[in-house]
Amino acid sequence: MFNRKWTTMLLTLSLAVVVAGCGSNNGNNGNAASNAPSSEGATESQGTVDTGGEKVTVNFMHLWPEGVSAGQNKIVNQIIDSYQTEHPNVTIKQEVLDNEQYKSKLKVLSASNQLPDVGVTWAAGFLQPYVEGNLFTPVDDLLSGELNGKFVAGTTEAYAINGKTYALPLEFNIAPVYYNKAIFEKNNLEIPQTYEQFKTVVKTLSDAGVAPIALGNKDRWTGSLWYMYLADRIAGQATLAGAINGSSSFTDEGLMKAATEVQSLVDVNAFVKGFNGLSNEEAKSEFLNGKAAMYMMGTWELPNFTTNEDIPQEFRDSVGFFKFPTVDGGKGDINSWVGGPGVGLFVSENSKVKDEAKKFVEYFVTKWGEQSVTGAGVIPATKVDTSALELPQLYIDLFNEMNKASSITLFADVQMQASAAETHLNMIQALFGKAATPAKFAEEHDAAIAK
Secondary structure (H helix, E strand, O other): OEOHHHHOOOOOOOOOOOEOOOOOOOOOOOOOHHHOOOOHHHOOOOOEEOOOOOOEEEEEEEOOOOOOOHHHHHHHHHHHHHHHHHOOOEEEEEEEOOHHHHHHHHHHHHHOOOOOOEEEEOOHHHHHHHHHOOOEOOOHHHHOOOOOOOEOOOOHHHHEEOOEEOOEEOEEEEOOEEEEHHHHHHOOOOOOOEHHHHHHHHHHHHHOOOEEEOOOHHHOHHHHHHHHHHHHHHHOHHHHHHHHHOOOOOOOHHHHHHHHHHHHHHHOOOEOOOHHHOOHHHHHHHHHOOOEEEEEOOHHHHHHHHOOOOOOHHHHHOEEEEOOOEOOOOOOOOOEEEEEEOOEEEEEOOOOOHHHHHHHHHHHHHHHHHHHHHHHOOOEOEOOOEOOOOOOHHHHHHHHHHHOOOEEEEOHHHHOOHHHHHHHHHHHHHHHOOOOOHHHHHHHHHHHHHO
């Protein structure tokens, strides 16, 4: 089983970084032409070495397309360019997919034992079946080398199973509610501190003909964020964690109330029209285009609100955030967040170029740290001294909030084992679509987790 530290959650943040100063970064447009994304990795997933043992190709599959992840995409290509310059015998061949396509492709490739040499994975329960299938190779040797002591406390543990580490994390994330300041000002709205105030904000916006919340629940995990916060604020973090790890039940009164409240938000038209059939990218565009006032998402979206020059400066300047409000009579803490370590890099157990793949991962993680902060506004999993860096105020404010967090609950679908996670995601969509009652929602969760 994976490390239960993350299933039960209680992560007390001790981020060894200092934030000082403010400003803005340069844009993140552009892509290195020599490293343009290739789909050829679909049929040649594992790298090759020429007969002389000199030329090496490492296949790298990731989820940062140029359009929707401009900052990250640019950094990936910069790192690859540098690596290939320093290692002229090595070619890094990319295959780039968006989030949902990536997850689907990873499953397909794992079934045929054709994973890329290096790829992206999530932690805990998502990682587990790949480890049990002997598809990912341990990378503990990298933690004792140049990367020793470089990671924020608690991040690599999320990728450990049975005492071995199977991926190296790149990011750390929390999920705030982003909001459009201009829309709030136009409707004389203030940041809600309580859930009752939040519902008033929703009603005011809906009455004014403005979609209150951008949500693309076709992807399902997006709706899970909303349920998890309601569960945390009403039932409390410990109760939610207990239900997820099977030591307690989703029939808990507070958790049932959270599920009921999800459907109450649906009833008052809190979400954009057709939300259950929209992808996250489609819903995000509603927020980016000023058609929806709020959007809950992880801090991996920070680049789009700070440094991505493909998005108008006027809009970026208008984005703020707030913590999910407290619920009257609830057990939750406003400084409790949903989040945790973001994606990490794995090396395929069956890679023909495993040694070179590990060297590339070590190099990539090392270079990603500061470059991801300055170039994309990403909160990295490695320690970075940001005191001398000029950073957007939105980044600084969210970073400071993360340092003040009382607890961080890892995303439910990442915590759960694969079959239970699939049930969770399906029931989230059914709950939001009112195809399942809160009682059915709880019953299906308990049954799936018990298995």
